[in-house]
Amino acid sequence: MRLRELKLQGFRNLQDLRVEPSTGFNVIWGDNAQGKTNLLEAIYLLGQLKSFRSNRRETLIKIGRDEARLSAGICMSGVCHRFELLLTREGQSADIDGKRIVNAAEMLGRLKTVLFTSEEISLIRGNPGGRRSLLDRAIFQTNSGFLQIARDFQRCLKQRNRLLKLAAEDAQLRPWSQKLAESGARLRQAREIFLQRLRPRLRDCYRTICGGTEEVDLGFSERIGLTTDDLLAELHRTAARERQYQQTLAGPHRDDLQFRIDGRPLKNYGSQGQQRSFLLAFKTAQVLDLEEQTRQSPVLLLDDLNSELDSFRRNAFFEFLLAHRGQVFLTTTDISSLRERDLNPIRCFEIKAGKVQPDPSMDS
Amino acid sequence: MLDSIPSFARLVAELAKFPGIGKKTATRLAFFLLRQPRAEAEALAGAILELKEKIGFCSRCFHITESDPCPICTDPGRDEGLLCVVEQPQDLIAIERSRSFRGRYHVLQGALSPLDGIGPDQLRFSELLQRLKGGAVRELLVATNFTVEGDATALYLAGQVRPLGIRVTRLAHGIPTGSDLEFVDDATVNRAVEGRRDL
Structure with a gap:
């Protein structure tokens, strides 16, 4: 999967731009607060239709402009497509090859990207919701049916919670419990299938890329049941408390995905360095899994990772990147250390006050 | 302008x-x-x-009609023992168009959706139960939509109707007839695989 051309108009602080990235490495460099991450964000948006930094669309539109227009030429499986995303304050619309996409799910996840950003460390440290979303976003890229499964479950959950708020009688609650258990079991199964594939890769990546000697693992905190009947039994056990708290207390929306190191929660027992390594190993394992499942290399977006990693991990990680056949975009403030590496083919873009200038001296 | x-x-x-x-x-x-x-x-x-x-609603089945009861409810050629439940009049029309069903109908005029404030009392549920208690119906075919709400409505109905000793069935769902597997959306293929049957 390759991004051949990227055109941005009215996006964030960036001046209108058009770039033709390298098929290999693309280094976006410049001082802090110049707009480097905004470029990564634009690419991410074209794949996910959602930003990784802000849920508010209006913040994506340049001050003084009415709309932001993102356009990209993307080659996948030998065919080039044009993806366009138009953001206005009222809403967003997407076109592929000039045809309007009515159902966002048609575009969502077509451009597969894997984002590496140290900001996601907060997901490891934070509440279970963040870790679940890290997992669910990864699953969605390999399993297009997962979106529908997740949507059905969310819908059931909202409907059932409303009934609990209304203190509805059991006869009314029962069909929603059944539907919640069915869709919830499907969601848990999809997560478990993904985790089973990811675990061995995660261990491997942690050892080879991060040089960690600890045993790492990830999984849900207690033995959670994977069948509809299991979930129905859980709902039955929590029934009295559900009435009290007026919300659904058992199900995949409450399952705690634990990142573990030597059998203990990484969140409480891992050092900062171990947490960073874990995240890096998780993402790397995700890339490898995605390549195997889709037979295509995702576009890697690395936000300021260079400064995060100590030199050992940096070397092993760059070895992984060099072996990776896909396209890489990375931001950095320190271009000199990258010059020493044999990254090829490479193209550099310097960003100054929102303005992008390709640097011909670094082109190969 | x-x-x-x-x-x-x-x-x-x-x-x-x-x-x-x-x-x-x-x-x-x-x-x-x-x-x-x-x-x-x-x-x-x-x-x-x-x-x-x-046009008003039939007082028996709640389909749209010009005469009350409606022509379907008064048609002597239909099987009294078979009752098909749908959400909306247009669903009834779709089934009639197929000419595959020769029983009678009951239009709920919606599906359960607590978020929209729709519970059994907002639908034609009590009227349905009254009809079923009449004793003539052997089988209730639930043809609510295949959405989260339609499924929940079907489950609710089944829970209410089974104690009456009436068989409750649900429309089958999966790959549309005459369609190529390759063009069917993932979610439908998924469900069809889950709901596979012995040959």
Whole structure:
């Protein structure tokens, strides 16, 4: 999967731009607060239709402009497509090859990207919701049916919670419990299938890329049941408390995905360095899994990772990147250390006050 | 611009209230009507008024009808023992079009959706139970939509009806007939695989 051309108009602080990235490495460099991450964000948006930094669309539109227009030429499986995303304050619309996409799910996840950003460390440290979303976003890229499964479950959950708020009688609650258990079991199964594939890769990546000697693992905190009947039994056990708290207390929306190191929660027992390594190993394992499942290399977006990693991990990680056949975009403030590496083919873009200038001296 | 022609603007505004019709299409339709002979416009206006005057709901099955009870409820050639439950009149019409079902119907006029404030009391549930208690029905075919809400409605119905000793069935779902597997969406294929049957 390759991004051949990227055109941005009215996006964030960036001046209108058009770039033709390298098929290999693309280094976006410049001082802090110049707009480097905004470029990564634009690419991410074209794949996910959602930003990784802000849920508010209006913040994506340049001050003084009415709309932001993102356009990209993307080659996948030998065919080039044009993806366009138009953001206005009222809403967003997407076109592929000039045809309007009515159902966002048609575009969502077509451009597969894997984002590496140290900001996601907060997901490891934070509440279970963040870790679940890290997992669910990864699953969605390999399993297009997962979106529908997740949507059905969310819908059931909202409907059932409303009934609990209304203190509805059991006869009314029962069909929603059944539907919640069915869709919830499907969601848990999809997560478990993904985790089973990811675990061995995660261990491997942690050892080879991060040089960690600890045993790492990830999984849900207690033995959670994977069948509809299991979930129905859980709902039955929590029934009295559900009435009290007026919300659904058992199900995949409450399952705690634990990142573990030597059998203990990484969140409480891992050092900062171990947490960073874990995240890096998780993402790397995700890339490898995605390549195997889709037979295509995702576009890697690395936000300021260079400064995060100590030199050992940096070397092993760059070895992984060099072996990776896909396209890489990375931001950095320190271009000199990258010059020493044999990254090829490479193209550099310097960003100054929102303005992008390709640097011909670094082109190969 | 339309403000200077109030009668035209009014028609456009009324037409734009239709589902699936925006201001552009409404303007096109209004120009079309303008070019039509007066008799055509009168026929349309008459048809709309007649619709509102003549059509009501059948007091037995709650399908739309001009006579009460409706022709389906009074048709002697239908099987009294088979009752098909649908959400909306248009669902009934879809099943009738297929000519595959020769029983009677009951239109719930919606599906359970607590988020929209729709519970059993907002639907034609109690009327359905009354009909079933009459004793003639052997089998209830639940043909609510295959959405989260339609499924929950079906489950609720099954829970209420089974104690009466009536068989409850649900429409099958999966790959549409005459379609190529390759063009069917992932979620449908997924469900079809889950719901596979022995040959």
